[in-house]
Amino acid sequence: xxxxxxxxxxxxxxxxxxxxxxxxxxxxxxxxxxxxxxxxxxxxxxxxxxxxxxxxxxxxxxxxxxxxxxxxxxxxxxxxxxxxxxxxxxxxxxxxxxxxxxxxxxxxxxxxxxxxxxxxxxxxxxxxxxxxxxxxxxxxxxxxxxxxxxxxxxxxxxxxxxxxxxxxxxxxxxxxxxxxxxx
Numbered sequence: 001x002x003x004x005x006x007x008x009x010x011x012x013x014x015x016x017x018x019x020x021x022x023x024x025x026x027x028x029x030x031x032x033x034x035x036x037x038x039x040x041x042x043x044x045x046x047x048x049x050x051x052x053x054x055x056x057x058x059x060x061x062x063x064x065x066x067x068x069x070x071x072x073x074x075x076x077x078x079x080x081x082x083x084x085x086x087x088x089x090x091x092x093x094x095x096x097x098x099x100x101x102x103x104x105x106x107x108x109x110x111x112x113x114x115x116x117x118x119x120x121x122x123x124x125x126x127x128x129x130x131x132x133x134x135x136x137x138x139x140x141x142x143x144x145x146x147x148x149x150x151x152x153x154x155x156x157x158x159x160x161x162x163x164x165x166x167x168x169x170x171x172x173x174x175x176x177x178x179x180x181x182x183x
Contacts, residue, residue, distance in 0.1 A: 009067065010035055010183070011043040011104035013119040014051040015112035016078050024111045027142050028054045030176055031110060035183060036062035043104050046070030046087055047078030051110060056081050069099045097122050106136035106183070111145045120149060127169040128162065137170045138182055144174075 012032065018025055028051045032042060042059040045052045046068025059066045066084040071093055074080075080087060090096045100107075100119070107123050109116055120139065126132045139146050150172055156162045173179050 009041045009043050009105050011107045012055050013116045014110035016052050017050040029058050032058040036064035041065040043067045048081045049078050069096050071096050108138045110140050139172050141172050141174045
């Protein structure tokens with residue numbers, strides 16, 4: 001059964017692996033369930049593996065519209081999810097990033113690896129430079145997972161490499177309760 005597109009698309013960035021703690025999977029499920037039940041469409045990395053697969057499967061189970069964006073060459077590594085509503089297959093990572101920025105209305109970073117770190121930088125740079133405007137970005141700092149990156153961004157501001165308003169480009173939350181205040 002196809003789902004209805006709500007026109008409120010939240011990109012969820014997270015690992016293509018499960019990580020070392022079952023809690024990461026539980027968090028991905030809770031966040032995706034909440035968003036799905038509150039009529040948000042889910043945009044994610046397009047794969048079946050790891051937390052990304054958990055996000056997609058949870059959204060499907062909760063009847064949310066799911067859009068995946070994946071470069072063709074990652075199909076061998078992450079396996080393109082065949083049961084989602086829409087898939088954009090790009091030739092390059094650069095095309096994938098541009099697609100995330102253009103079709104998503106807001107962004108959430110859950111625990112993840114190097115790709116998720118890159119996506120955090122992508123969204124913050126795009127917001128700072130005005131490439132995208134008026135789009136919410138929430139860094140879910142579950143059990144201080146992203147604390148070092150958040151501190152580094154504060155250091156950038158404190159040392160004059162970004163305007164003080166840079167800190168207003170993203171929201172940090174550490175619990176589902178805090179996420180619910182923003183979505």
